[in-house]
Amino acid sequence: MGESIRKGISGEPVIDDAKERTKSLYPFHEMERRARKLWNEEGLFEIRDPMTAERPFYCLNMFPYPSGDLHVGHGRNYILGDVVTRLKRMQGHSVLTPMGWDAFGLPAENAAIEHKIHPATWTRRNIARMKEQLVSWGLAYDWNREIASCDPTYYRWTQWLFLKLYERGLAYRAKGTVNWCPSCNTVLANEQVVDGKCERCGTAVETRDLEQWYFKITAYAEPLLRDLDQLVHWPEKVRVMQTNWIGRSEGATIRFPVSGSKESIEVFTTRPDTLLGATYVVLAAEHPLISQLKERGAFPRQAADLVERLRRARLGDRFGVETEKEGAPAGIEAVHPLTGAKIPIWVANYVLMGYGTGAIMAVPAHDQRDFEFAKKYKLPIVEVVRGPDGAFDGRAAYEGEGTLVNSGAFDGLPSPEGKRAIIGALEAKSAGEASVHYRLRDWLISRQRYWGAPIPMVTCERCGVQPVPESDLPVLLPDQVEFKPTGESPLRTNEAFLNTSCPKCGGPARRESDTMDTFVDSSWYFLRFLSPKSDRVAFDSAAVNRWLPVNQYIGGVEHAILHLLYSRFMVKVLRDMGLISFSEPFERLFTQGMITKNGVKMSKSKRNTVAPDDLIQRYGTDTVRLYTLFIGPPEKDAEWNDRGVEGAYRFLQRYWKLVEDVAAARDARAARTGGKHPAWSSTGARRELRRRVHQLTAQMLADMDRLHLNTAVSGMMQLVNALQEYLDGGGDRTDPEVQEGMNIGTRLLAPLAPHTAEGAWALLGGSGSIFTAGWPEASREALERDKVTLVVQVNGKVRSSIEVPAGADRAVIEAAALADPKVRSYASGKTVAQVILVPGRLVNVVVP
Numbered sequence: 025m026g027e028s029i030r031k032g033i034s035g036e037p038v039i040d041d042a043k044e045r046t047k048s049l050y051p052f053h054e055m056e057r058r059a060r061k062l063w064n065e066e067g068l069f070e071i072r073d074p075m076t077a078e079r080p081f082y083c084l085n086m087f088p089y090p091s092g093d094l095h096v097g098h099g100r101n102y103i104l105g106d107v108v109t110r111l112k113r114m115q116g117h118s119v120l121t122p123m124g125w126d127a128f129g130l131p132a133e134n135a136a137i138e139h140k141i142h143p144a145t146w147t148r149r150n151i152a153r154m155k156e157q158l159v160s161w162g163l164a165y166d167w168n169r170e171i172a173s174c175d176p177t178y179y180r181w182t183q184w185l186f187l188k189l190y191e192r193g194l195a196y197r198a199k200g201t202v203n204w205c206p207s208c209n210t211v212l213a214n215e216q217v218v219d220g221k222c223e224r225c226g227t228a229v230e231t232r233d234l235e236q237w238y239f240k241i242t243a244y245a246e247p248l249l250r251d252l253d254q255l256v257h258w259p260e261k262v263r264v265m266q267t268n269w270i271g272r273s274e275g276a277t278i279r280f281p282v283s284g285s286k287e288s289i290e291v292f293t294t295r296p297d298t299l300l301g302a303t304y305v306v307l308a309a310e311h312p313l314i315s316q317l318k319e320r321g322a323f324p325r326q327a328a329d330l331v332e333r334l335r336r337a338r339l340g341d342r343f344g345v346e347t348e349k350e351g352a353p354a355g356i357e358a359v360h361p362l363t364g365a366k367i368p369i370w371v372a373n374y375v376l377m378g379y380g381t382g383a384i385m386a387v388p389a390h391d392q393r394d395f396e397f398a399k400k401y402k403l404p405i406v407e408v409v410r411g412p413d414g415a416f417d418g419r420a421a422y423e424g425e426g427t428l429v430n431s432g433a434f435d436g437l438p439s440p441e442g443k444r445a446i447i448g449a450l451e452a453k454s455a456g457e458a459s460v461h462y463r464l465r466d467w468l469i470s471r472q473r474y475w476g477a478p479i480p481m482v483t484c485e486r487c488g489v490q491p492v493p494e495s496d497l498p499v500l501l502p503d504q505v506e507f508k509p510t511g512e513s514p515l516r517t518n519e520a521f522l523n524t525s526c527p528k529c530g531g532p533a534r535r536e537s538d539t540m541d542t543f544v545d546s547s548w549y550f551l552r553f554l555s556p557k558s559d560r561v562a563f564d565s566a567a568v569n570r571w572l573p574v575n576q577y578i579g580g581v582e583h584a585i586l587h588l589l590y591s592r593f594m595v596k597v598l599r600d601m602g603l604i605s606f607s608e609p610f611e612r613l614f615t616q617g618m619i620t621k622n623g624v625k626m627s628k629s630k631r632n633t634v635a636p637d638d639l640i641q642r643y644g645t646d647t648v649r650l651y652t653l654f655i656g657p658p659e660k661d662a663e664w665n666d667r668g669v670e671g672a673y674r675f676l677q678r679y680w681k682l683v684e685d686v687a688a689a690r691d692a693r694a695a696r697t698g699g700k701h702p703a704w705s706s707t708g709a710r711r712e713l714r715r716r717v718h719q720l721t722a723q724m725l726a727d728m729d730r731l732h733l734n735t736a737v738s739g740m741m742q743l744v745n746a747l748q749e750y751l752d753g754g755g756d757r758t759d760p761e762v763q764e765g766m767n768i769g770t771r772l773l774a775p776l777a778p779h780t781a782e783g784a785w786a787l788l789g790g791s792g793s794i795f796t797a798g799w800p801e802a803s804r805e806a807l808e809r810d811k812v813t814l815v816v817q818v819n820g821k822v823r824s825s826i827e828v829p830a831g832a833d834r835a836v837i838e839a840a841a842l843a844d845p846k847v848r849s850y851a852s853g854k855t856v857a858q859v860i861l862v863p864g865r866l867v868n869v870v871v872p
Contacts (some may be wrong), residue, residue, distance in 0.1 A: 052644030077118035086579030124171035173545035180498035181562035271463025301408035361455035476539030484526035646777035689757035
């Protein structure tokens with residue numbers, strides 16, 4: 025490759041005298057073509073056998089939804105991952121870096137309705153287009169391992185995982201109140217409702233009662249929370265978000281009997297010390313007791329009307345802090361579990377079934393929402409916890425801890441002791457007990473849409489709900505379907521799909537018409553890449569155990585409580601099934617910031633996207649990569665500026681000219697001297713150049729390991745500046761310090777601008793691909809300084825600086841400081857009382 029690039033890239037004879045040369049062409053298109061051809065031919069980024077590859081390192085970008093054209097904002101994510109891949113390859117690792125497609129989902133189905141095109145056709149076209157763009161960014165993916173979640177060879181195993189969870193009691197069907205998006209015509213998991221709106225389309229979410237399929241993620245709430253402590257290489261923000269979403273609370277479960285009935289209402293509270301201040305009980309509109317009261321005709325009309333209105337209301341409107349509290353008496357009373365007093369039961373808008381038990385004990389003196397409700401409806405307010413500022417003043421709830429009052433036998437106890445004592449009293453009466461509750465709810469996976477993995481269950485009139493046998497997987501989506509403008513799933517009316525036979529009795533049965541949430545597809549895809557073509561197993565356990573957890577995972581923070589939480593759950597389930605040996609899917613997580621344009625996130629709707637295609641055609645792949653990396657700290661948002669692209673292009677032109685100049689000078693010298701090389705220098709500018717090169721080598725490695733890639737690019741620019749300044753100062757391009765600097769600099773550049781570095785490596789005489797040349801290491805000997813500069817103070821104020829030999833003893837340093845003319849002027853006529861030395865930093869001369 026070296027000889028062909030040497031002849032093919034420049035396009036003109038190389039002349040040693042730079043003044044007589046024409047401007048460097050920086051032939052990036054030719055370098056891109058040749059570099060990619062070399063990488064493909066040598067399979068540099070392929071893992072042929074996962075079981076024999078040495079020093080495995082798994083670098084993975086979150087696989088994208090194939091929505092169409094990518095813009096430069098998308099590129100940041102993938103380029104970051106590519107830098108890690110290439111760096112680890114040069115450091116001697118076998119790097120697994122696959123790519124796939126999270127290809128099921130609502131946008132494809134909506135496009136089918138809008139454009140009258142099948143979702144599969146729309147999806148495949150988008151995959152082809154996005155793959156073309158990913159290749160144009162020069163990304164080192166192992167395309168032999170490409171997967172798509174909409175492919176039957178993939179979703180067969182998604183269905184297999186469903187059956188395995190069903191066998192373990194972790195997949196179940198239940199009727200419940202669910203979030204419903206009227207625009208998408210499907211249910212949403214709690215995690216997909218943001219501020220009362222659909223996280224996909226922004227439509228206000230409603231509630232409905234439906235029979236749905238769930239995964240019992242709550243069975244893993246405690247390990248999901250506990251194991252966050254192991255994820256020391258995850259952003260603290262993500263760990264906090266998951267901690268809050270899981271929402272562990274310690275408190276008490278308390279049962280309030282319903283007066284005149286055998287039923288009781290169960291509540292959970294973190295403040296059992298306030299139990300004696302409970303003056304009423306509140307039910308959510310969806311609480312099952314309300315349905316029972318309706319059936320018995322014992323539910324007041326006013327409350328029934330409120331319930332119907334609340335069930336149609338937006339969740340955000342019902343639960344917002346600023347929402348006015350609204351309620352109605354339920355017509356029944358509860359019995360206080362300790363005092364036996366009867367207290368009213370109400371239905372209100374500020375209690376939701378999805379939080380806690382769907383019922384609360386209301387303590388208006390010590391909860392602000394209860395206080396506002398009680399004031400509005402003139403319900404009793406009783407102080408039972410007195411804070412350090414004195415008695416309850418009736419203006420707002422006191423929500424802190426303090427000393428119990430108006431609590432009978434518990435008066436005078438501080439809140440912590442009061443909690444324990446009251447729980448003990450409840451346990452003695454079998455009316456409650458200490459308990460731990462979680463905010464986390466089971467994962468609702470049913471979706472009433474077509475474009476998803478069918479749920480592999482059937483319903484038989486004789487045998488009930490039955491799983492599809494594993495041997496009959498995959499349950500295929502029918503190709504011939506009709507999409508209606510209403511968005512209703514065509515599976516519900518496709519008799520050919522629905523009609524089947526019962527796997528237990530052989531009689532007629534109906535298939536489940538719901539499909540799975542697409543987050544099920546992405547909860548395990550990282551395992552499939554180790555054996556993407558296997559038709560025997562979902563994943564090769566031995567290979568997966570050798571390569572996982574993923575060493576470096578890169579993607580957006582918006583997935584913190586969706587994909588990342590679900591993937592952690594799935595891995596723990598598979599571990600407990602004995603299929604894998606690890607407990608967490610991703611060792612290191614990096615969440616990149618957004619690239620904005622005109623101050624806002626790039627999006628087609630805002631018409632502020634920047635397409636990479638024209639930029640790559642005009643300036644080259646490496647220019648776009650380099651500017652994307654240099655734009656700012658990768659974990660933070662950054663504003664795109666087209667002029668910055670031009671700056672990156674000028675830098676690469678300048679670098680390429682330097683490569684040509686140094687290579688030409690080396691060849692000319694070799695022709696004159698018969699290949700004899702000049703000697704190294706241990707002093708002067710040459711020594712300082714070498715020290716600077718190795719200093720920047722150490723700095724750039726540290727920056728790349730921490731993914732501080734903007735400062736790594738800056739370091740590369742400083743290295744080129746150091747070389748150019750040395751040459752501009754009269755240095756010889758053939759000096760070994762220059763030749764070494766170019767060799768090291770080109771290898772440092774390789775992960776950042778791989779095509780340019782590959783071309784430069786060949787021109788500088790390197791053999792093979794630069795990615796097999798190894799990563800440079802900083803030489804300790806080269807980093808040593810001949811001299812060091814020390815600040816000199818007089819009575820604590822900086823007055824001068826001195827240069828002394830590295831390793832000079834105290835006497836030499838003191839003598840140099842006292843001999844400095846500026847120091848002597850400040851100390852003139854005075855006796856030096858003391859000389860204080862801070863090694864390697866400063867000298868302080870103390871005079872009276």
